[in-house]
Amino acid sequence: MPANSTDPGQLAVDNVRTLAPYVPGKPIEELERELGITDIIKLASNENPFGPSPLAIAAMQRALAETWLYPDGSGHHLKRKLAAKLGVDAGQITLGNGSNDALVLLAEAFLRPGLEAVYSQYAFAVYPIAIQATGATGVMVPALSSDSPMPLGHDLAAMARAINERTRVVFIANPNNPTGTWVDAAQLEAFIAALPRHVVVALDEAYFEYTGGLPLQNGIEWLERFPNLVVFRTFSKAYGLAGVRVGYAVSHPAVADMLNRVRQAFNVSTVGLAGAAAALEDLQHVAAAVGVAVAERMRVSAALERSGTRVIPSAGNFLLLHAGANARERFEQLLRKGIIVRPVANYQLPEYLRVTLGTVEQNDRFLRAWL
Numbered sequence: 319m320p321a322n323s324t325d326p327g328q329l330a331v332d333n334v335r336t337l338a339p340y341v342p343g344k345p346i347e348e349l350e351r352e353l354g355i356t357d358i359i360k361l362a363s364n365e366n367p368f369g370p371s372p373l374a375i376a377a378m379q380r381a382l383a384e385t386w387l388y389p390d391g392s393g394h395h396l397k398r399k400l401a402a403k404l405g406v407d408a409g410q411i412t413l414g415n416g417s418n419d420a421l422v423l424l425a426e427a428f429l430r431p432g433l434e435a436v437y438s439q440y441a442f443a444v445y446p447i448a449i450q451a452t453g454a455t456g457v458m459v460p461a462l463s464s465d466s467p468m469p470l471g472h473d474l475a476a477m478a479r480a481i482n483e484r485t486r487v488v489f490i491a492n493p494n495n496p497t498g499t500w501v502d503a504a505q506l507e508a509f510i511a512a513l514p515r516h517v518v519v520a521l522d523e524a525y526f527e528y529t530g531g532l533p534l535q536n537g538i539e540w541l542e543r544f545p546n547l548v549v550f551r552t553f554s555k556a557y558g559l560a561g562v563r564v565g566y567a568v569s570h571p572a573v574a575d576m577l578n579r580v581r582q583a584f585n586v587s588t589v590g591l592a593g594a595a596a597a598l599e600d601l602q603h604v605a606a607a608v609g610v611a612v613a614e615r616m617r618v619s620a621a622l623e624r625s626g627t628r629v630i631p632s633a634g635n636f637l638l639l640h641a642g643a644n645a646r647e648r649f650e651q652l653l654r655k656g657i658i659v660r661p662v663a664n665y666q667l668p669e670y671l672r673v674t675l676g677t678v679e680q681n682d683r684f685l686r687a688w689l
């Protein structure tokens with residue numbers, strides 16, 4: 319800090335001072351205040367418009383009466399249920415305050431200054447933040463070009479070339495946010511199989527449930543073969559529980575042991591634990607929401623493409639559109655019509671907008687406003 323500076327923020331460590339903060343989607347209330355309009359729809363944060371199962375809501379309501387107690391720090395009940403569903407041991411699961419928290423735990427446990435972590439250009443913004451906060455060096459690998467068969471997607475061959483003896487973690491988002499792109503299962507398998515043993519693979523499957531018929535691998539099936547693989551999943555998307563923050567990592571038990579060492583003892587709330595456990599009892603609710611998203615992904619992409627808007631292929635509950643040089647204006651036009659989508663200029667994609675798939679009615683409203 320310069321001797322005469324009065325800004326106490328300057329006392330923070332260099333790697334934190336130079337961090338670009340995460341930019342969240344615009345909340346509905348903020349737009350209501352700004353424009354004085356109601357009937358706003360938010361298609362900006364890849365939330366599930368159908369919300370959580372009624373079973374989860376009832377369980378969370380019951381859990382409210384217990385919130386004077388600390389939560390079960392081991393998340394025993396939820397982990398047991400997840401383990402049974404996923405076909406793993408409970409000792410392989412690390413619960414997080416959202417999968418974001420679990421990703422940060424991985425960075426804290428496996429990175430330090432002098433080590434490197436590899437990720438793709440346009441990959442989920444939390445990776446570079448989590449890496450840089452540890453003082454490690456983030457190595458961003460250029461994405462596939464916009465005219466490749468998987469435009470803006472991860473270039474696994476280039477990512478493999480970026481790995482060296484200092485690399486400790488490689489992040490793969492499958493599918494990725496904000497692009498929606500995915501990596502081919504056979505290519506991913508070859509990539510992981512060829513990695514040196516000192517590299518941990520963080521395979522982020524936040525949108526796993528939305529795969530539909532697309533050829534994405536279930537990473538959990540590979541855990542026995544690849545002890546250096548860590549798979550991240552969440553209750554925020556298909557389970558409709560983004561607001562209570564529950565996600566998890568599934569890994570080799572020795573990796574889970576390390577993640578647990580840096581995890582805050584009570585990182586998942588009583589309400590979140592109860593809601594997530596109950597949500598697992600209502601997979602029909604999840605399947606119905608996913609069914610709409612997958613069908614709408616095809617319908618909305620086709621409508622956009624027909625009208626001349628280029629859409630990046632997506633395996634998630636959202637679409638990345640090429641809006642052109644006036645993307646910001648188009649974003650603001652939509653706002654004035656009460657539709658919040660997500661500009662992605664912070665991802666160095668200033669000509670694109672990301673639109674979360676809502677209900678059929680919401681998507682129609684977006685299409686009418688867009689076309």
Ligand SMILES: Cc1ncc(COP(=O)(O)O)c(C=O)c1O
Pocket residue numbers: 363364415416417418419442491493494495522524551552553554560563564565
């Ligand atoms: C690819 C990806 N990973 C992880 C997350 C984190 O989600 P959460 O912390 O709500 O589980 C998100 C959220 O948008 C995401 O898009």
